[in-house]
Amino acid sequence: MSQDQFLSVEIRRRTLLASLLAAGATAALGTGRAMAAEPEKPSEIIVRAWGGSWVEALKAGVSDSFTKKTGIAVRHDLTEDNEIQPKLWAAVAQKRTPPIHVNWDTTTNATKSALRGVTEDLSDLPNLKNTTELAKPVGLDGYPIVNTYGYVYVLAYRPSAFPNGAPKSWKDLLDPKLKRRIALYNDGIGFHFPAQIAGGGKLEDIPANMQAAWDFIAKVKEQQPLLGEDPDFTTWFQKGEIDAACTISTNAREAKKNGIDLAWVVPEEGAKFDTDGLWIPKGLPENELYWAKQYINHALTKDAQQIWLDGLGLPGVVPGLTPPADLVNNPAYPTKEEDFKHLIRISSRTQVENESKWFAKFKEIMQG
Numbered sequence: 001m002s003q004d005q006f007l008s009v010e011i012r013r014r015t016l017l018a019s020l021l022a023a024g025a026t027a028a029l030g031t032g033r034a035m036a037a038e039p040e041k042p043s044e045i046i047v048r049a050w051g052g053s054w055v056e057a058l059k060a061g062v063s064d065s066f067t068k069k070t071g072i073a074v075r076h077d078l079t080e081d082n083e084i085q086p087k088l089w090a091a092v093a094q095k096r097t098p099p100i101h102v103n104w105d106t107t108t109n110a111t112k113s114a115l116r117g118v119t120e121d122l123s124d125l126p127n128l129k130n131t132t133e134l135a136k137p138v139g140l141d142g143y144p145i146v147n148t149y150g151y152v153y154v155l156a157y158r159p160s161a162f163p164n165g166a167p168k169s170w171k172d173l174l175d176p177k178l179k180r181r182i183a184l185y186n187d188g189i190g191f192h193f194p195a196q197i198a199g200g201g202k203l204e205d206i207p208a209n210m211q212a213a214w215d216f217i218a219k220v221k222e223q224q225p226l227l228g229e230d231p232d233f234t235t236w237f238q239k240g241e242i243d244a245a246c247t248i249s250t251n252a253r254e255a256k257k258n259g260i261d262l263a264w265v266v267p268e269e270g271a272k273f274d275t276d277g278l279w280i281p282k283g284l285p286e287n288e289l290y291w292a293k294q295y296i297n298h299a300l301t302k303d304a305q306q307i308w309l310d311g312l313g314l315p316g317v318v319p320g321l322t323p324p325a326d327l328v329n330n331p332a333y334p335t336k337e338e339d340f341k342h343l344i345r346i347s348s349r350t351q352v353e354n355e356s357k358w359f360a361k362f363k364e365i366m367q368g
Helices: 003-007 016-031 053-070 081-093 107-116 126-130 170-174 192-198 211-221 230-238 249-257 286-299 302-312 348-367
Strands: 044-048 073-077 102-106 146-157 182-185 226-228 244-248 263-265 271-279
Touching: 044 286, 053 073, 053 230, 053 249, 053 286, 053 302, 081 102, 081 107, 102 107, 102 286, 107 271, 107 348, 126 286, 146 170, 146 249, 146 302, 170 192, 170 211, 170 244, 182 230, 192 211, 192 271, 211 348, 226 230, 230 244, 230 249, 244 249, 249 263, 271 286, 286 302
Parallel strands: 044 073, 044 102, 182 226, 182 244
Antiparallel strands: 102 271, 146 244, 146 263, 146 271
8 A cells, every 4th residue: 555545535435323423423522512312421531641742732632622512521541551551451351341431542552452352443433534544553454443643753862962963873872972861762662673774684574583673772772871751751851861862753842842952853774653543442331432432533623633733743644734834844744655755664463463572672681
């Protein structure tokens, strides 16, 4: 499938049932007036989210407007995605009500849950008909997950630390002057694939032979990098504790918005492109499931996506979104075929089958 096809709008046929749901959703999310056919509204729904600028953007773009239109409060649970995953799996297995209504998750983590059979089918959401192919989880039947945007793991850097110009390669992280001044995710996510190339390996050798990646990561380990999660990167840049990081551009952009001089590049070896999505765990009461679906359906509207993703600086899955002024023609905001030429995309299934091993290997190297 070409990237043009991947980004094109897919016109999907709706069943009569979906049409009826669309009418109900229009009333609930368009006018804010409840219809007699709507299930009872819960006092709140709980949405798991990442902290910092991530949850702030979700609140501004999706949660607040959902509450305004439905009267249902939204509570954000900031438990880390990898921490809440086993809790959701256990709740479904034990036929208990899950602790959240909607999970904002990486597509890879969400795919693990979908393959485990713990996700609700979302293929009846009316607004799916208005999304691009990016919304569809690849390699899965139906919509056990709805992808909501894409993102790039860029090399973010402080220009003052690179007086000779922007870094061109991930190998530039090995400069002795950057010792204890670089940061990576604590499981290495986003870094495994470009490390494979930087270490002299090939993408086609993933996952069978990634020794090149581990050898390069061992060299980076000697730089004593800081290891953390999304909110940490913004904080570290703001406090002047790091000069470079493999991170999602959102984190660097947030620090830049707060007055820190930062930039980011896609190095010559490439950078990982991935997606995040929303899904609903099985086991919710029927009325709460209905309104959890309405939350995700609302997240697929143009207005909600525009505000939400402006806050994150990421390309969405609804056509016609306006890129933030600072990200027009930016390599971290891909929208066209040519934008993807230097981005690395590995199938979700391959990542699901191997990610835990990759994470374990990365941590073994960093702790060794």
